[in-house]
Amino acid sequence: MNDLTANVGAQERSDSIYFAPLLPWQQTLWSQLTQRVLTQQSLPHALLAAGMQGMGKRAFVWRLVAWLLCREHDTNPLGACGTCESCQWLKSGTHPSLQVLPIVSMPINADSDTLQDKSSSAKDKKATKSTSNSALKIKVDDIRALQPFIYQGGQGMRICVLDHAEQMTVAAANALLKTLEEPQAQVHLFLISDTPAQLLPTIKSRVQQLALQTIELATAVNYVTQALGHTINREAVSKMAIEQLIQLANGAPLAAVALAQAPWYSKRALWLTTWQALRSGKRSSVAASDYWQKQLSIKEFIQLSEQMLLDIKRICLGLSELQTDINLSEALASYQPDALNLEVFGDSLQQTKVALQQNVQEKFAYDKLMQELACL
DSSP states (O other), X not given: OOGGGHHHHHHHTSGGGGGOOOOGGGHHHHHHHHHHHHTTOOOOSEEEEESOTTSOHHXXXXXXXXXXXXXXXXXXXXXXXXXXXXXXXXXXXXXXXXXXXXXXGSOXXXXXXXXXHXXXXXXXXXXXXXXXXXXXXXXXXXXXXXXXXXXXXXXXXXXXXXXXXXXXXXXXXXXXXXXXXXXXXXEEEEEEESOGGGSOHHHXXXXXXXXXXXXXXXXXXXXXXXXXXXXXXXXXXXXXXXXXXXXXXXXXXXXXXXXXXXXXXXXXXXXXXXXXXXXXXXXOHHXXXXXXXXXXXXXXXXXXXXXXXXXXXXXXXXXXXXOTTTTHHHHTSSOOOOHHHHHHHHHHHHHHHHHHHTTOOHHHHHHHHHHXXXXX
C-alpha cells in the first residue's frame, strides 16, 4: 500500500466501512446504481472501481456490497440498515453470499488489528509485512475455488469482490475471463484496482468502470476542510493550504487528509533548513542524524525526503513548485543540484527502504542518508 495513504487503508480494513457515510462526490453514482436496483433493473455483471488511492473507491464498493445484500435495502435507499441478519453476517465476516479475494482484503475490526500490531515484536512485524505483500497476489487456484460459489445457482444474490485486481497472475486473469464471458444470474463481480493500467486489456474490456474519478475541486476542498476540522497541527488552515494538500495528493481527498495528518508534513521547512545547513558545512551529518532521529522515524523521513525531492526536481526543470508555503524556489535561487546528484539521492532513498526490510538499524540508515543529503 502506498505510504501516503497508509492510514486510509487502515480505516478501510474496518468492518464499519460497510455502513460509513457516503462520500460527497459519490452521491450521484450511488443514486444511479441504487435506483436501477429499486426499479428492478439489473446491474452490470462485472464492475470495476479503479483509480489512485485516496479517492474512496473501496469505501464505495463495500458500502454498495452491504446495501445490495441488506434484507431491508428496499426501505433504506441511502445505505444498508446495519441491523438485519445480512448486515450482522457482514460485521462478523461470515456472510454466505460474499466471497473476497485476496482474503486479507475482507473488512475486519480495525481495533483488533491495532492491538495485534502493538503486541508484535519487530521480527513479527517484518514477517507480517512480507506475508501481507505475498497475500495480495491472486492466483489461478484462487479463481478456480470461486467457481462452485458462482455457479451453484438458485441461491439468491451472490457477490465476489476482487481487491488489488492488478495483482492477479496471468493464469488467474485468464481463468477469470470465463466467468466474465458467461455471466450467471444474480452474481455480481466487483474488481478494485489502484493501477488499472496493469490489468489485462481482455479483463478491462469485459467490465464496466464505475465513474468515481471525477471530483470537483470545490467538493474536495470542502471535504478536506471539514475532515481536518479547519486546522492542521492545531493551527488554522487557509483555503490555499487545503488546495495545496489536494494538489500534492493528485486530487484525492482522502489522501489529502492523510497527508495533512502525516507526522512529517509539518517538518518540510525544517528539512529544507537542514539540507542547506549540511550543504554549507554549518552542520555535521552526525549532528543532523541525531536530531532527526528524535523527530521522525526513518520511514517518515524517507517519505518527507521523497516529497521534497519531487519539488526540487520540478524547479530544476523550470516548473513551478507544488509546495508554495516553504519558499523552496527562493532557497534554490542561488544553488540547484544537478540531475545526477538528484538521481543518486533518489536511488539512495529507495535502497534504504530495501535495507530496512532486511532489518538494518534505523540509526545506520539515518547516518547514511544525512551524509548523502549533505552531498546533494
